[in-house]
Amino acid sequence: MKRKSALFLAVVMGISLLTGCGGTSESKTDAKSGQGTNGVFTGELEKNVTIRVLENDTAISKGYFDELINAFNEEYKDKGITAVDANMDQYLDLANDGPYGYGPDVLYQANDVIMQYAEGKHIYPLPVESMECYKEIPKTAWDAYKTEVDGNTYYCGVPINVQTAMLYYRTDLLPEDWQTTWDKDGNQVPDMVENWNDMYAYSLQRHQEDASKYGYMKAIYDVYFSSGFLFSYGGYVFGDNNTNPEDIGFSKGEAEKGAWVLSQLASAMNEECIDDTINTNAYGKLADGTYFATISTPDVYSTFLDELVMEYEKEGLSTEEANTKAQENLVMTTVPKLPKSGDLSEENPELIDAKTMGGVNGYAVSAYTKAPNASLAFVEFAASYDMQVKRSEMLGVAPAREDAAEQVGGVSQLLYQNLEKGTIVLMPSIQEVAQIWTPAQTFFTDIAKDAFRSESEKKYPDITSMKAGLESVDKQIHDAIFTLK
Numbered sequence: 001m002k003r004k005s006a007l008f009l010a011v012v013m014g015i016s017l018l019t020g021c022g023g024t025s026e027s028k029t030d031a032k033s034g035q036g037t038n039g040v041f042t043g044e045l046e047k048n049v050t051i052r053v054l055e056n057d058t059a060i061s062k063g064y065f066d067e068l069i070n071a072f073n074e075e076y077k078d079k080g081i082t083a084v085d086a087n088m089d090q091y092l093d094l095a096n097d098g099p100y101g102y103g104p105d106v107l108y109q110a111n112d113v114i115m116q117y118a119e120g121k122h123i124y125p126l127p128v129e130s131m132e133c134y135k136e137i138p139k140t141a142w143d144a145y146k147t148e149v150d151g152n153t154y155y156c157g158v159p160i161n162v163q164t165a166m167l168y169y170r171t172d173l174l175p176e177d178w179q180t181t182w183d184k185d186g187n188q189v190p191d192m193v194e195n196w197n198d199m200y201a202y203s204l205q206r207h208q209e210d211a212s213k214y215g216y217m218k219a220i221y222d223v224y225f226s227s228g229f230l231f232s233y234g235g236y237v238f239g240d241n242n243t244n245p246e247d248i249g250f251s252k253g254e255a256e257k258g259a260w261v262l263s264q265l266a267s268a269m270n271e272e273c274i275d276d277t278i279n280t281n282a283y284g285k286l287a288d289g290t291y292f293a294t295i296s297t298p299d300v301y302s303t304f305l306d307e308l309v310m311e312y313e314k315e316g317l318s319t320e321e322a323n324t325k326a327q328e329n330l331v332m333t334t335v336p337k338l339p340k341s342g343d344l345s346e347e348n349p350e351l352i353d354a355k356t357m358g359g360v361n362g363y364a365v366s367a368y369t370k371a372p373n374a375s376l377a378f379v380e381f382a383a384s385y386d387m388q389v390k391r392s393e394m395l396g397v398a399p400a401r402e403d404a405a406e407q408v409g410g411v412s413q414l415l416y417q418n419l420e421k422g423t424i425v426l427m428p429s430i431q432e433v434a435q436i437w438t439p440a441q442t443f444f445t446d447i448a449k450d451a452f453r454s455e456s457e458k459k460y461p462d463i464t465s466m467k468a469g470l471e472s473v474d475k476q477i478h479d480a481i482f483t484l485k
Helices: 007-018 057-061 064-075 095-098 109-117 137-142 198-209 223-231 256-268 277-287 296-316 319-329 373-381 385-393 402-408 411-421 431-437 438-452 463-483
Strands: 051-056 081-085 106-110 148-151 152-155 158-164 168-169 213-215 244-248 290-298 330-333 354-363 424-426
Touching: 051 373, 057 064, 057 296, 057 385, 064 081, 064 373, 064 411, 081 373, 106 109, 106 373, 109 148, 109 354, 109 431, 137 158, 137 411, 158 373, 158 411, 168 277, 168 296, 168 354, 198 213, 198 256, 198 290, 213 244, 223 256, 223 438, 244 463, 256 431, 256 438, 256 463, 277 290, 277 296, 296 330, 296 385, 319 330, 330 411, 354 373, 354 411, 385 402, 402 411, 411 424, 431 438, 431 463, 438 463
Parallel strands: 051 081, 051 106, 213 290, 354 424
Antiparallel strands: 106 354, 148 152, 158 354, 168 290, 168 330
16 A cells, blocks of 8 residues: 555645645635535535544543444444444554555544644544534633634544543551541541642651652653643743744743652652653552552543452452442542642642643544544544543543533542633643653653752752753753754
């Protein structure tokens, strides 16, 4: 297939330039009709077609994707449409594989991935305003998939769930005296899961009592999670609401306070926080009690739960008993508040809301599909109230639909509220975001390493040097985008 003539590829790519999500003025497509001069979304379903759907690995392994596929196929069995697993890597490269027919018809990805495909015109703009889910999804979620071309607004994906950092912890690992010693406000919520100062203090205490045990553990080098600490004190990725790559803001405001917080947290961990070790071990380590708490995304709740169930079964509980106990003791909640000062040892600190980097995962339709209307029907079905509720129940994710979030309740509603009030900072959807990871990761790695270096060897020994380090990160990112192209 990849030895097709260059002429054929040029024709295919030429068509995509006219019909993809970044369509030119010759192919006007408004968000409501979704119909340009090519008339892609006519509303007439293609007959006798098979829709290949690329899904999230967790949704597949936990059985949700089978539920979705089976329900859709039952609904459309009389219309000659069948959906199947695309059976492709979750992180396929649609830009390179799509033109050769290797890509899926429908793909589920994070907003930043989908919108980079949009810039290359590899996906279609969708008639979102005519979709049943449109009014149930907040504007902030839709904005993650919005692009403007020649003064026209296009939406290139349908939001399904909100992703961001969540705190996971075990209630059965709390100290016995937590209600008297670790609940100063008497609200029946442990202080250490409400603010980072108490989490830091408890982490030190737990490790001092047993050198094999830790409190909070997380890979500091992980930019997705660590950057939220910078955002909480005024940092950002790009200016103009993450649309202006000329303005890089990891060092802006008092972002160095966030770096200081990370350095203090690292000092209560072990050297596994320097690389990805904690991220990969977290499920088992939380389950066996080595870690009290960690941070991850909502979509892996079921993985944490499964590990804890297995641990309880090892202790002699039946599967039913283990399930019940695991659901009682595993808690997923929003991240703790931060001290305004950045000092985790401060007593009675003034607290501020913590910000987190987040994203909106959703579905998009490939510009290379031969069945765009049938593909759109699948996306609408997957975005329905019933399927979003089921996805949340099976995977623990937070639905993007307001009505589904209300039905699921709990953390989903909290995430929805945080998205609305701006404490969840959505991942930039422009292609320049690809240049932020290496410089920021290098900085966070050194912050983690400093916790295990002698004073004379520390790269960032004080908050002033941390500010300078973040300014260097900004410059490196700017150079990677504009100078080193």
